[in-house]
Amino acid sequence: MLEEVKRIQAHADLLYSEQQLEAALDNMAVAINRQLADSNPLVLCVINGGIVTAGKLLPRLTMPLTVDAINASRYQNQTSGGDIAWLLKPQTPLAGRTVLLVDDILDAGITLVAIRQYCLEQGAAAVYSAVLLDKNLNQSKPIAADFVGLEVENRYLFGYGMDYKGYLRNAAGIFACQEEDLKQ
Template sequence: MTLDLDDIRRVRAEADCLCTPAEVDAALDRLAAAITERFHDRNPLLYVVMNGGLVLAGRLLHRLDFPLEVAYLHATRYGHALQGTLLDWRVRPTQDLRDRHVLVLDDILDEGHTLAAIIDYLKSEGARDVQSAVLVHKLHDRKAYPGMRADFTGLDVADRFLFGCGMDYKGYWRNAAGIYALKGH
């Protein structure tokens, strides 16, 4: 299926801006301060969840002025299964996790099934503790478990179809500096 770039451009032009680039930068500063406070003396391993977490990592890492290691993983859930252990690993974690403090970076916590499964997997591989950081927490009650939140959250955003800052619309606009909602969704 070929996408019409004029349609892709129109989606961005008509979208509702929910968080400006300045608001995103302020959220990144808050995230960095909280993560630094928690991890500055723990030699953490940061796992970036591809593809959405790539933008968050790129914008966050230079704000973390302490020793850390960075790696990436890529996993998706099988179908609509509700059990968090059923992952389709595109790229599995490769570092030795035994006794490590691990921070998982992702763009958004929507329902959270994949993030919960990734965290469970990293713990099962021997990580001392596993925490999560997301730029966006989508506000709704359909989480993997009641009250689910990341350990570190930049922004709470309405339950709409979002793109920008790592989140995409049909593969596009991950590079948008703000957070946008598809018009009418």
């Protein structure tokens, strides 16, 4: 497995550098601070992908807030999505709260819709979403993120929280796998 991961990493295209991602996070934080300034938000980090985005975004947010996590996964360390598995639900009561979901990427939107619906069913007063990347699929999605860092082409990505079969979440940039490497 490590040889496969090293091959994927060695051949990948850098789409966004760490500096570009940090600037996008700065811009997202400005918009979130403006929109949610007086809302006492509960920030829900969508695990595992949202760990890096949430970790880097939180110190940029200036309002009082609380933090929890949620894990609803379609990928489970695979390269294609399946049914949603609920692995972790927040311990903080959502009733009456403004919730900010923080995730790495808005792909097809299936997981984000499910998480948003869960929050509303738990009584959240409002649910916002912040994603570092919005993948351009050239088709409509069931949900749009309220705060988006950058748009990205429709390729298999890793870095800044996104993984390749559970690896490479820690890559300092957004990288796209080569199609021929994914077929091997």
